[in-house]
Amino acid sequence: MKPTVHDIARSAGVSLATVDRVLNGRPGVRRVTRQRVEGAIAELGYVRDVAAANLAKSRTYAFTFILPANDNSFMIGLGDEVRGAIARSSLERMAVRIVNVPPFDPAALVAALDTVVLERPAGVAFVAIDTPDVRAAVQRVAAAGIPIVTLVSDLPEAARDHYVGIDNIAAGRTAGSLMGRFLGGGDATVAVLSGSMLVRDHRERLEGFATVVREQFPGLAILPVLEGRDDPALAEALVMQVLEDNPQIAGIYSLGAGNRGLIQALRKVSMTRRAMVIAHELTAYTRAALADGTIDAVLNQDAGHEVRSAIRVLKAKADGLPVIAAQERIRIDIFLKDNLP
Template identity: 50%
Template structure:
């Protein structure tokens, strides 16, 4: 079946009996067009079922859309994966007449994040942000939107802000998945389970903890959850905290790592000699997590695909910048579960 030709601006102008410039003014709501002329143009648009051609519109603008990714500073391996995937996406971005750069900031400091976002006002078309849900951050996002900057949140959401889209997994479901895995690996043995997280201030970490606690309380009541350790996603900070936990809890059965810092956790488990005794479930399939799975230190990794997340951040950001549609199903991020037997 042959598809009908797409109506063009020239077709609209011909049917309405006006110039291309007049059609453009009507489409963009610019002043200087008589009411009767606006009616004729809108009637022609409806008659022809005209839809703007996004590719042609980008070419007509003759400018490059500027995207800025604001990511956590430090040595977080998952953030490194995100940056690498963004670099790999550069040729595609070029085809879309867009370019992206990465700025890093201490995401555990809402003041630092807010200051960084303020510096970006008027400097870019869209910001893709990974930060904590805090009043200062929410206000800074809203200020960016007031300055005609599109904001997309990544991995950890700030839902009460005026951001356009959130790109990431269902973190409550991820925490529930971790609890099911950990509980089934441990079985009927009664004992204690440790929890390591970056910070409760990070919404994704708080949501994972909520989901984890839900399932553990209802389905594995024989396992007692210890108060979470907050390591700010830093291996050097997490390692001594986990080492202290292992020394304090000689019968520890399980460990759930909600965020980053897995290198430190792995080192602490290996130094204790209990890496085969303590069931460990963690997040993100980084090179370090992969090695921990292969050598038996980690038992399962819950993953969100870094490449998919970067692409699914850029596409909605550019769609908002250009006034195009977003296909929600295309941007849904899956929760992947990896054992040593199904590593990609």
């Protein structure tokens, strides 16, 4: 049988109360006694029954998700997934809350993080913006002892506990490799549409893409990066313009979430030879475009998996349990029209 607190007490020759004091870090235990108890815990291989503990505490995990109020399908989908988790959350003793912030706005994110410190939830997940003040705010949240998970876009050197999202450099490399192979390896011109170079995920994708192109497909020329701020109208205008100015474009890599604008532009502009298009995030728009051949490949991160992973990780951190690294690795899905789910 699994050892319980009673077994620890008996084995260490102390009372239940003392075991409880040691287990929960309460004061009033001599150093030697504490060590005796800890020895018994280690010897018997005791692990706290988290379910029973939560029952006794009648604990509910309060988690806060800070999400940018972006008008793109991916962020909307991410919000939907969090709301889906909220619907299931009461079953798991969780109270998940969403806080919306303006997109690409470091000051607003900092304010939201500072509010979190006051509310002291059991954990926070947020889509990071990579600036020094955000980093400092994260440091304050961490100092308050609140577990932190970055979602979709990371903040590597900051005090976050875990990053839930894809390896964006690998994603960019994959896009570069597919682009090079699909284009057949000759000379060609490629355009890149990003959201903002302020967020790390977009920067990293570009970096991976450019690296592979440089190393493996030197015949490809990459045009200056377009920053569409993940805004449909702006992205459409930028793509229309670049296609007009560079009719020789053979490939487009859309590494942000401005796909609605991109697709509209592609459908408006008539090209002599259709460009090879690789985009990120499978949404209703990119799915349709993939199905009808406007887009050739979509790299995707599964928002549902990310949200569930973030919650699992936050819960584990709140309980002081280890996370299963392999389970929490978010994979890069590659969709062609032939493997659409």
